[in-house]
Amino acid sequence: MYEFEYHRPKSVADAVSLLGDKSDPKVLSGGMTLIPTLKQRLAAPSDLVDLGAIADLKGISVSGNTVKIGAMTTHATVAASAEVAKAIPALAKLAGGIGDPHVRHRGTIGGSISNNDPSADYPAALVGLGATVHTNTRDIAADDFFVGMFTTALEPGEIVTAISFPVPEKAGYAKFPNPASRYAVVGVFVAKTAGGVRVAVTGAGPCVFRASAMEAALASNFSADAVANVKIAADELNNDLHASREYRAHLVTVMAKRAIASAA
Incomplete structure (x- = not known):
């Protein structure tokens, strides 16, 4: 170093x-x-x-229909939280599938979203649930927070302090993990919320994105069959040694169907 x-x-x-x-x-x-x-x-x-020594950045609280998680809360803590499991089971499941035990006991939700790796799991949960990112200066909607590969809306000197998740009617997450890193080759988070259906995809592109065609299909029929024939354009998806862009496009539909089944 x-x-x-x-x-x-x-x-x-x-x-x-x-x-x-x-x-x-x-x-x-x-x-x-x-x-x-x-x-x-x-x-x-x-x-x-x-x-790591800032106690105010750690912890989980549930108030009404909102789950608030401090930025320095580890993945293992989220995965083991009875409060999270009761309010948003899909979020607890997602956290429990990140990396290995070492990563889950050291990695934090704030660090993950601030880094914004294109294959990270948490961005899909934030966008899929319509979460709000709290910083030391402002609140940022998840849809506006993730800007591009390893890029967020954070300004120099701005620190994520917590994330607030609205509790959905139902939600599910499924991913095709890289066998070595457990990063998502493709991960899909599906949620039926008070504001409508949201489908967020991670791993497939340079940054987490919403699958609007799937959202439209699920709005009238929240079932795996509704998205079975929805095709995702492969043109702008990631293409690397782990998976071609065409294979990732195929996986989006497969993972979406599994996420919907999990939610149901």
Whole structure:
């Protein structure tokens, strides 16, 4: 690794202050992506600002029809939460399928969505449920938060503090995992909400996206049969050694049908 200064602030305000004072700082939450990146010398920040000691960023609460999860809450905590399992079972299932036990006990929801890996699971849940991302300065709708590959709407010095999920009528998630990393080659989150049906796809493209044709088909018939013949255009999907864009287009329909069956 390159030399850097390590900081462990005790509050969000202190973390924001450090980010504003240093020349090229990076925020460290779970470190599941950043630490390997540092080891490979692909990043050389001047300072690391570790959010692990900020208690206000951890925890899960359910109030009315909203589940709120602190940004530094680990995947394992979400997966094991009885409150999450009762309110949004699909979200608990999604968290339990991320990586391996080591990743789940270190990785955090805030770190995952801020990194916005195109194959990450959580972006599908946020967009699929119409979640809201809370930062130290504002609230951002999930539809506006994920901008592109490894890119979000976060401004320099802005830190995710929590995510609020509206409780859906029903929801399901299914993914075709990479056998080594457990990242989603394709993952589909389907939710029937008070505002209508939402279908969010991760892994298939450069960034999570909504499958509008599937949403329209499910609006009148929430069943796997409704999307069986809905075709996803392959033109702009990912194409790599794990799967061709055409295969990913096929998998979107397969995973959507499984997600709907899970929701039902």
